[in-house]
Amino acid sequence: NAGVTQTPKFRVLKTGQSMTLLCAQDMNHEYMYWYRQDPGMGLRLIHYSVGEGTTAKGEVPDGYNVSRLKKQNFLLGLESAAPSQTSVYFCASSYAQPGTGGDQPQHFGDGTRLSIL
């Protein structure tokens, strides 16, 4: 019953360092998403994927890259970390496309807390 697993759970980086956040889901979901959550801002979509090998930009994609080489994994990369990227990052997955009525729920991981010094 793992659902959506995010690694690592916590990380502190220095400005300019790079890192990759890993998201894995075991529910055979087609859609996967990366969000960031900042105080008072709700959840903002960074990038998402509608299937293996596909990616698309969300609301706040600058400074991030993603890859979906395998259906179950969705990686979020920070090439050169900046203090503005200090946030809590959430990965989510779902069966079907939201907005089509009778939407499938998004299943979230427990987040990665990232601090950039």
Place this chain on the structure above:
Amino acid sequence: TQLLEQSPQFLSIQEGENLTVYCNSSSVFSSLQWYRQEPGEGPVLLVTVVTGGEVKKLKRLTFQFGDARKDSSLHITAAQPGDTGLYLCGRGSTLGRLYFGRGTQLTVWP
């Protein structure tokens, strides 16, 4: 662009009180999802409303979708400390993504 407006942003009440939080949009949406997020965890889906005027109940929580499908509300009866959390509404789009409001942070004191 903030497609969904949630209010209030913060709500602090005593155990046993009733409360309502709102989710509004200037445009019609096909469906709306409500999530609750507890500290240190990811959001968890509470309910999806699809039909205008629809009312769904989940124990002490009542969810309503406006007739015009531009607004939704969540009413909690006799709030308990376990209801404490961030309540988020989210609407879908034809682009395969979900837009979230900024959330209502609810604190219920014993």
